[in-house]
């Protein structure tokens with residue numbers, strides 16, 4: 001059996017869902033956009049003109065859950081199947097959209113450039129346990145109105161792997177979707193062979209803001225897989241307790257899922273989230289807080305119960321540096337995420353409340369991902385039951401190092417971590433010059449950059465995409481940065 | 488003489504009914520409204536502010552106390568002359584800039600500032616320079632507070648600062664905040680103040696409206 005975290009009784013899940021359906025059916029969701037509100041009414045949802053609240057009849061939500069795929073495939077840049085988000089299959093992915101990056105030489109946060117992004121994408125592309133990419137941070141050397149799409153272009157130009165992304169404005173999705181469809185025969189082909197997951201965020205409590213509802217409608221219209229990501233702050237804009245938070249969280253996710261299915265039945269939707277605690281003194285929003293982790297694992301159980309794929313912001317840290325707190329929070333989050341069976345886990349690389357991205361952390365988290373994934377391997381009998389013959393051999397030989405069973409099994413069973421986990425003894429470590437983890441991460445980054453060998457985009461396609469950006473941004477004709485890595 | 492110490496204690500406990508009642512009783516006993524305001528309510532909120540600053544109480548207690556103070560204020564307000572009413576703190580127009588829908592931090596700043604006796608005009612999210620300027624004029628604001636959480640929307644703060652100047656509103660102090668904002672950015676765009684959290688935002692506002700604050 002695959003090790004699994006079990007934290008909600010089935011009967012409690014059912015009570016939580018009952019209450020969720022009641023909230024959706026009677027309180028409903030505020031749609032903070034006249035056009036969005038109208039559209040939802042056209043789609044058949046009851047709405048109150050005066051309050052602009054839309055309600056979701058239980059049967060509609062249940063049909064939407066049935067229409068939403070329980071699994072879906074992400075395709076690579078060229079349209080080949082890349083991976084399936086299904087069952088308890090876990091993917092670790094860099095967290096998204098940091099405001100800043102942690103500079104590798106100074107150790108200080110700073111604004112990022114396109115060159116920084118290319119460097120990040122090359123490294124992320126090479127990491128064995130980082131399943132696919134995200135638009136991890138925002139380059140500040142392009143006009144701000146195209147920054148969301150530009151980083152997706154940089155990711156697609158640098159790596160063939162799928163990308164988690166999202167739009168920053170109400171008109172952001174169509175331009176990004178146009179660009180992605182240039183990699184396919186046409187729009188329908190993009191929907192059939194998606195290369196990206198887009199984040200859509202309701203505004204807790206129970207509201208879809210103007211940009212967000214437009215993004216959600218556009219993504220569904222294009223058939224782009226969506227992760228619905230509410231950000232509850234426990235005790236502030238959410239009940240402080242787990243069960244109440246799960247009701248609110250589920251209502252918001254299912255509102256997004258239902259809307260997406262009404263627009264285009266079968267649109268892949270991940271039951272996502274980034275719940276955080278609210279720090280009653282500092283007024284900060286730790287997503288790594290232990291009670292938030294309980295909400296994460298709780299909604300994973302609800303998603304599994306409904307047969308929906310799920311996503312989480314776990315494996316990040318609120319520390320400002322790659323220090324013990326960063327390692328501890330990330331490791332805890334990633335192990336729990338793997339045990340809960342999250343299909344897409346956004347977190348690796350991120351520090352400081354989703355505000356700061358660190359490449360060093362990303363390579364460390366790649367190792368943590370390896371650990372978490374290994375822990376969830378099923379525990380099975382492997383020629384070791386009955387055990388007595390093996391024990392007889394051990395007693396006879398004093399060791400099993402050369403036993404046939406060991407020779408056959410150990411390479412698979414005993415994992416040798418990479419350099420980010422130090423397994424030397426003190427003398428070995430001393431002899432190696434006492435490399436600290438920053439130095440080791442730096443070396444891994446350099447190796448990844450040297451090994452990078454993804455073919456560049458077709459020059460005509462590349463030129464077409466650049467034209468799309470330079471002609472549609474609010475500084476038309478602006479010179480956009482070349483695709484070079486920062487060395 | 489009303490028991491102002493007890494009244495302060497009731498504010499501190501967030502006991503709205505008692506605070507309103509004690510305010511009424513003090514007025515009936517003939518005490519001047521300004522004295523009741525200062526000794527009964529503001530004195531209590533000063534302690535609340537200090538206690539919060541030194542981690543002796545938490546956000547919920549601050550908001551409960553602020554709510555109790557407001558209950559007292561509601562009784563006092565009609566009796567205070569407009570200059571007295573104003574003299575308690577100042578008026579702040581607050582909003583999240585155009586294109587940005589994040590409002591949690593801004594709301595907290597508003598709640599905490601209200602607790603400290605400021606009048607808050609909250610314009611919500613996605614606010615344009617024209618809307619900021621119209622509200623500043625209408626409410627004769629002392630301070631304009633802008634929030635931005637996106638790297639793509641923070642640049643709009645500069646537009647607002649410039650348009651405020653062009654509109655002849657140099658005397659209004661402009662404060663900025665939000666995760667991507669820093670003191671350096673505030674300086675760069677010509678804002679008068681930056682604060683990293685709601686607690687220090689209130690200190691900042693107080694500094695900016697203090698009579699000794701540097702003139703515009």
Ligand code: B12
Pocket residue numbers: 096097098099137138165166167168169199200201202203204211212215229230231282283284285352353354355586587588589590591592593595596631632633634635636637638639662663664665666681682683684685686688
């Ligand atoms: C909660 C949240 C949301 C919520 C917002 C709900 C709401 N009603 O506000 C939701 C889920 C809706 C959301 C949506 C989006 N978000 Co958002 N969000 C956050 C998050 C996690 C926390 C913000 C927060 O509320 N913090 C808690 C409060 C208390 O802190 P605060 O805002 O910093 O405020 C304090 C101080 O800054 C200061 N302050 C604030 N304002 C002011 C004003 C003045 C005058 C002063 C003096 C002080 C001051 O005092 C406050 C109290 O102490 C941040 C990450 C982060 N940790 O900052 C991302 C974050 C800001 N979001 C981000 C993104 C990308 C988005 C989306 C574009 C996602 C998407 N694809 O749809 C959309 C944006 C839509 C839009 N057009 O605005 C990015 C920004 C990326 C970038 N480079 O710009 C961040 C950094 C997360 C990330 N890495 O992805 N988000």
